[in-house]
Amino acid sequence: MRVLRFDSGAAEYLEDEVVEDVLVRIRVNGVPLSELMAYEKHLDELVLGHLRTINIIDGTRDVESINWTGNTVNVQLNCSFDPEIHRELWLSILEHAYKDEEIDLESNDGLDLILPEDVFKAMGLLNDSCDVFKQTGGTHSALIYHRDLGYVFAEDVGRFNALDKVVGLAMDAGINLGESILVTSGRLSGEMVLKAAFAGVPVMCSVSAPMCSGVCIAQAAGMSLLGFVRGERFNVYSGFRRISS
Numbered sequence: 001m002r003v004l005r006f007d008s009g010a011a012e013y014l015e016d017e018v019v020e021d022v023l024v025r026i027r028v029n030g031v032p033l034s035e036l037m038a039y040e041k042h043l044d045e046l047v048l049g050h051l052r053t054i055n056i057i058d059g060t061r062d063v064e065s066i067n068w069t070g071n072t073v074n075v076q077l078n079c080s081f082d083p084e085i086h087r088e089l090w091l092s093i094l095e096h097a098y099k100d101e102e103i104d105l106e107s108n109d110g111l112d113l114i115l116p117e118d119v120f121k122a123m124g125l126l127n128d129s130c131d132v133f134k135q136t137g138g139t140h141s142a143l144i145y146h147r148d149l150g151y152v153f154a155e156d157v158g159r160f161n162a163l164d165k166v167v168g169l170a171m172d173a174g175i176n177l178g179e180s181i182l183v184t185s186g187r188l189s190g191e192m193v194l195k196a197a198f199a200g201v202p203v204m205c206s207v208s209a210p211m212c213s214g215v216c217i218a219q220a221a222g223m224s225l226l227g228f229v230r231g232e233r234f235n236v237y238s239g240f241r242r243i244s245s
Helices: 043-055 081-096 116-129 131-136 161-172 188-198 214-221
Strands: 002-007 009-015 021-028 030-039 063-069 074-078 140-146 150-156 181-184 205-208 224-229 233-238
Touching: 009 140, 021 043, 030 043, 030 150, 030 161, 043 063, 043 074, 043 081, 043 116, 043 161, 074 188, 081 214, 116 150, 116 205, 116 224, 131 150, 140 161, 150 161, 161 181, 161 188, 181 188, 188 205, 188 214, 214 224, 214 233
Parallel strands: 021 074, 181 205, 205 224
Antiparallel strands: 002 009, 021 030, 063 074, 140 150, 140 181, 224 233
């Protein structure tokens, strides 16, 4: 794309890389569910991960079919669902988190112990894999690391989308999310941590900062939440017992 760059008082036209995004409309059992602006790669995985992280499906076995018409995807589930019930649950949990009140969430108690080296390795893999970000500066990234099965990685224009995509990729690859570490470039807000909690991830790490709502949800879900993972240091905000010192 042609851009006009100003630098040190001088201006010049040049070609620059800009991320291409598209509007994705998700329908489930014929009902409109979500509209997302997304990077046009791994869109099936985005849809699968999105349904998992908002607590509509438990796995790929719950999905009968995924059919695209243009940028609208129609997902048929093997069971019925009420979008209002899911929306009310989501909003109720977030409302309690932002008020720092008690939250009832199923505990993500996998991974009895992780080493700092596991965290640094996973974050290093994330940083090394961000090709689109290195070219454009316009994406967030997420990676799921399993000590025995390896890792999956995704980039997207939105941090929520990147998380959804990597969860979908892990589901397709047969990686047990309950035994994995999730690392992300995004802030650990209540919405981000809740998506990870619904996916069943026990450990979530970011190069960025957590929000109080994110810490509250991580504590309720029994998750270990790590922020400011940079170089050879990080802060642990919840789930201290799981981190080997």
